Amino acid sequence: MSETTRGTVPAGGPAGGDPYLELRGVTVKHADRTVVSGIDLALRPGEFVALLGPSGCGKSSLLHVLAGLAPVAGGALRHRGDEATDGLRGRVRVGYVFQDHRLLPWRTVGQNIEIAMKAAGVPAAEWDERIERFLGMLRVGEYRGSWPMRLSGGQRQRVSIARALAVEPDVVLMDEPFSGLDEVTGRAMRQELTRLHEVASVPTLFVTHSIREALFLADRVVILSHGPARVLKTLDVPLARPRRHEDPALARLEAETVADVLREWDLTEGPAS
Numbered sequence: 584m585s586e587t588t589r590g591t592v593p594a595g596g597p598a599g600g601d602p603y604l605e606l607r608g609v610t611v612k613h614a615d616r617t618v619v620s621g622i623d624l625a626l627r628p629g630e631f632v633a634l635l636g637p638s639g640c641g642k643s644s645l646l647h648v649l650a651g652l653a654p655v656a657g658g659a660l661r662h663r664g665d666e667a668t669d670g671l672r673g674r675v676r677v678g679y680v681f682q683d684h685r686l687l688p689w690r691t692v693g694q695n696i697e698i699a700m701k702a703a704g705v706p707a708a709e710w711d712e713r714i715e716r717f718l719g720m721l722r723v724g725e726y727r728g729s730w731p732m733r734l735s736g737g738q739r740q741r742v743s744i745a746r747a748l749a750v751e752p753d754v755v756l757m758d759e760p761f762s763g764l765d766e767v768t769g770r771a772m773r774q775e776l777t778r779l780h781e782v783a784s785v786p787t788l789f790v791t792h793s794i795r796e797a798l799f800l801a802d803r804v805v806i807l808s809h810g811p812a813r814v815l816k817t818l819d820v821p822l823a824r825p826r827r828h829e830d831p832a833l834a835r836l837e838a839e840t841v842a843d844v845l846r847e848w849d850l851t852e853g854p855a856s
């Protein structure tokens with residue numbers, strides 16, 4: 584990877600500006616087993632950061648801790664400079680998109696979004712307008728009264744993103760939301776997500792194991808090691824916005840980054856003897 588086209592920056596992010604969220608030596612355990620080991624990371628206001636790591640390295644576990652769904656085993660978490668080691672829930676509105684959509688099957692699409700807004704303290708008088716607006720934005724407005732099981736996988740994932748955004752979150756945490764979708768739907772969803780981010784600029788942490796997805800979406804990509812996850816490297820993504828999948832610069836960047844990431848993950852084949 585050439586330093587003329589790519590900037591390599593410290594894991595804490597580029598200099599300047601207070602972080603929205605800051606992790607210092609964050610460690611996560613399941614029982615006695617360490618699955619995330621001493622992560623340093625900063626998410627700046629309005630920034631989109633991708634956490635790129637191999638399957639099973641601990642990405643979801645880290646996101647759970649940040650949201651406050653699981654406890655931190657070590658290290659510290661700060662929100663706008665304030666100690667927040669027990670996670671973001673209860674401090675700010677968190678828009679969390681799970682890998683599987685997690686819609687309640689016995690509630691309609693609209694009711695699923697209502698439940699999330701109620702939990703987030705959104706006044707009931709605003710529910711109707713927000714449901715219309717966010718389902719419309721994600722192009723699934725006609726399914727408001729439908730049962731989730733009547734929707735395709737892509738439509739369900741659109742609803743789950745609408746649900747996360749309808750609380751008008753202060754921060755968005757996304758856990759491989761497009762990994763179960765076909766290529767065409769995944770592309771459309773990524774395009775949609777960049778458009779939404781460009782409009783709203785909500786700080787976003789996006790977990791993925793797809794290099795191309797990380798480069799297409801993010802301002803910075805944090806490369807994690809095999810589990811227990813630690814930060815190997817952080818890369819700036821020098822692509823202009825709005826981004827296009829067809830941009831030749833994206834393909835070039837992907838080729839460079841694949842080589843770089845495979846080297847970091849130590850998966851490259853050695854020279855033939």
Ligand SMILES: Nc1ncnc2c1ncn2[C@@H]1O[C@H](COP(=O)(O)OP(=O)(O)OP(=O)(O)O)[C@@H](O)[C@H]1O
Pocket residue numbers: 613614618636637638639640641642643644645792810
């Ligand atoms: N509730 C749990 N109890 C015990 N171990 C767990 C639990 N959840 C996850 N693990 C283990 O922790 C490790 C990290 O899992 P995690 O789901 O965080 O990884 P990941 O990087 O998100 O994986 P993937 O990319 O496949 O979704 C794995 O070895 C997994 O088996």
